[in-house]
Amino acid sequence: MPQICPSILSADFARLAEEAEAVRGADWLHVDVMDNHFVPNLTLGLPVVESLRKATDIPLDCHLMIDNPDRWAPQYAEAGAGSVTFHVEAAAAPVRLARDLRALGARASMALRPATPIEPYEDLLPELDMLLIMTVEPGFGGQAFLDIMLPKIRRTRQLIDKHGLELWLQVDGGVSASTIERCADAGADVFVAGSAVYGADDPAAAVAALRAQAQQATESAPWVRHV
Numbered sequence: 001m002p003q004i005c006p007s008i009l010s011a012d013f014a015r016l017a018e019e020a021e022a023v024r025g026a027d028w029l030h031v032d033v034m035d036n037h038f039v040p041n042l043t044l045g046l047p048v049v050e051s052l053r054k055a056t057d058i059p060l061d062c063h064l065m066i067d068n069p070d071r072w073a074p075q076y077a078e079a080g081a082g083s084v085t086f087h088v089e090a091a092a093a094p095v096r097l098a099r100d101l102r103a104l105g106a107r108a109s110m111a112l113r114p115a116t117p118i119e120p121y122e123d124l125l126p127e128l129d130m131l132l133i134m135t136v137e138p139g140f141g142g143q144a145f146l147d148i149m150l151p152k153i154r155r156t157r158q159l160i161d162k163h164g165l166e167l168w169l170q171v172d173g174g175v176s177a178s179t180i181e182r183c184a185d186a187g188a189d190v191f192v193a194g195s196a197v198y199g200a201d202d203p204a205a206a207v208a209a210l211r212a213q214a215q216q217a218t219e220s221a222p223w224v225r226h227v
């Protein structure tokens, strides 16, 4: 079943509790943490995650676009994030960090910028619960989807299948009604959508519609084994 994660980067930061309520039915609430070093934007941090955790039942999917995730990521797990994503380009010891996150009870997830290939990290995949392939340069919402990421999504799905892993494959950036089917067909099963959800008149209906589209595309996708 495809999962949809509305990104609160496109929400009204002055009304985050209401904005979480507006996407009831979403699988995860995607929380973009940016430090103005790893990416050229500054968003929110631990205190906001701690408050959001109390304000919504939707599990939090924290995407850390920050330097030194080895130091900070475990604190997001302790703050109640159900899933914590760090960037491999920023992590000093990604295996140790993934193990630390799992030990704290969070799902461990690793992200790749568009120019970072998956192949050097094949042996790390069993240490992860999710792999995030960025389909825009990280930093801002509302950017155009990078079609050139589709082969990387396909190759990653092949690696997941080759090793028989239960790893989720997430895509983030420019995911919308016009791109989600291509992502699902290539092998993604977890979809972050910011402007496509919060820019809609009815964000909860947009979540349901995106999930239905992804489900339909997944049913006929070449990577799905029908038993």
Ligand SMILES: O=C(CO)[C@@H](O)[C@H](O)COP(=O)(O)O
Pocket (backbone or CB within 6 Å): 007, 008, 009, 010, 030, 032, 063, 136, 137, 138, 139, 140, 141, 142, 143, 172, 173, 174, 175, 192, 193, 194, 195, 196
């Ligand atoms: O991480 C990021 C941007 O760096 C994303 O999570 C954006 O928030 C996605 O926004 P849309 O591209 O869906 O508008």
